[in-house]
Amino acid sequence: MIRTGGVNRPVEISAAGRMEVRITAADVGKRVSVRCLSGAASMGDKFTDTVGVLTSWDDDVLVITRKSGESVRVDVSSLVAGKVVPPAPARRRGPAASYAELARVAARAWRPVESERLGAWELRAAAGFTRRANSVLPLGDPGMPLDAALDVVRGWYGRRGLPAYVQTATGAEGAEELLSARLEERGWVREVTAQLWIGALAPVADRAEATGVVLAREADRAWLARYQRKGVGEAALKVLGGGSPGSGGAGSGDGPSVWFASVPGPDGGPPTAIGRCVVDGRWAGFAAVEVDPARRREGLATTVMAALARQALAEGASAAWLQVEEENTGARTLYAGMGFAAHHAYHHYREPSRESSAGAS
Numbered sequence: 001m002i003r004t005g006g007v008n009r010p011v012e013i014s015a016a017g018r019m020e021v022r023i024t025a026a027d028v029g030k031r032v033s034v035r036c037l038s039g040a041a042s043m044g045d046k047f048t049d050t051v052g053v054l055t056s057w058d059d060d061v062l063v064i065t066r067k068s069g070e071s072v073r074v075d076v077s078s079l080v081a082g083k084v085v086p087p088a089p090a091r092r093r094g095p096a097a098s099y100a101e102l103a104r105v106a107a108r109a110w111r112p113v114e115s116e117r118l119g120a121w122e123l124r125a126a127a128g129f130t131r132r133a134n135s136v137l138p139l140g141d142p143g144m145p146l147d148a149a150l151d152v153v154r155g156w157y158g159r160r161g162l163p164a165y166v167q168t169a170t171g172a173e174g175a176e177e178l179l180s181a182r183l184e185e186r187g188w189v190r191e192v193t194a195q196l197w198i199g200a201l202a203p204v205a206d207r208a209e210a211t212g213v214v215l216a217r218e219a220d221r222a223w224l225a226r227y228q229r230k231g232v233g234e235a236a237l238k239v240l241g242g243g244s245p246g247s248g249g250a251g252s253g254d255g256p257s258v259w260f261a262s263v264p265g266p267d268g269g270p271p272t273a274i275g276r277c278v279v280d281g282r283w284a285g286f287a288a289v290e291v292d293p294a295r296r297r298e299g300l301a302t303t304v305m306a307a308l309a310r311q312a313l314a315e316g317a318s319a320a321w322l323q324v325e326e327e328n329t330g331a332r333t334l335y336a337g338m339g340f341a342a343h344h345a346y347h348h349y350r351e352p353s354r355e356s357s358a359g360a361s
Helices: 099-109 146-158 177-185 221-226 234-241 300-314 329-337
Strands: 002-004 007-009 031-038 046-058 061-065 071-075 079-084 114-118 121-125 136-138 165-170 189-200 214-216 257-263 273-280 283-291 319-325 341-350
Touching: 031 061, 031 071, 046 071, 046 177, 061 177, 099 189, 099 273, 099 283, 099 319, 099 341, 114 146, 121 146, 146 165, 165 177, 177 341, 214 300, 221 257, 221 273, 257 300, 273 300, 283 300, 319 329
Parallel strands: 136 165, 283 319
Antiparallel strands: 002 007, 031 046, 031 079, 046 061, 061 071, 114 121, 121 136, 165 341, 189 319, 189 341, 214 257, 257 273, 273 283
16 A cells, blocks of 8 residues: 555555556456556656546546546556455445445335336336436346347336436445446436435434424425425325335335424414435435525524434434435535435436436436
8 A cells, every 4th residue: 555645545566666557457347446647757757546446448548437426537558556446335434334225225215106127127207206216226237238228218218208317326335337337338418416425313313402393294285385396296295205106105104104394484384494204224314404595504404304313213213314416515514514424426317319307316
């Protein structure tokens, strides 16, 4: 191990002390660390280090996908060192969790109105309400070559008047860096990147007194009046309530337990703050935490989450997760202060040559 740029970067060193390239095209799909020479030799040797999944090695160019989903192109001629490294740890802090476990928990928390299996892929639709409920969740092999599977996907969504989306993930062991690269090669467009964060549940419950928060099993008109999503129709209400084929919905005992929190507003107006929590085994998933813009920075979001966390603890949960988009710096600061940390990034790829009509991630 040598230290570069203040960060430990594993690169291969020979017994004689020389850096060596010990990766080949046969290592596509593995996590690698490479060091490349950059800049003119006359200006002195300058190096760039890249760690990620080797997603292709074509001709004299490597493509490495970093944890964030960013693809880095590397000329073979610039390589001075490279090696295969162990998979990235599943977590830095918070509860231990695999990508597959979290992907399934997150999918159960935001269930589509209809779904269909394609091998280990799940095709999901909910009349266009959010990409999460209107995209393919590819947890394994579709049971046919990729191009054939994508043809099936396009047809399935086309018959429903929807653009085809595939949701992939990067940055955790077992995630889909290779699939992301193959989609990009075929012209699929990445529209949104977000992260799934995890943390311990008890500290969230201890962050604030949950006074003044009303919990309910359904999203009433007042709660929906504060909710900022557009197009909240019948399909959206089913997604929010947790109902889907094979599920009894919120509180039915036949699926995750769904709770809605509200801080009542003045004079019977929209709530000052709202939130949603889905309890599924050891996991509690938070979403739709929104506060009246005029009342922000008063701790209301923390209060709502604390109330939901206490309910989740009472139902046996011990770990928490949530999803946050990259540009939402305010939410990221709030969640980091509660002990959450990023587990992996996820991305939505839209089929080529079709306008997007689904909502945000």
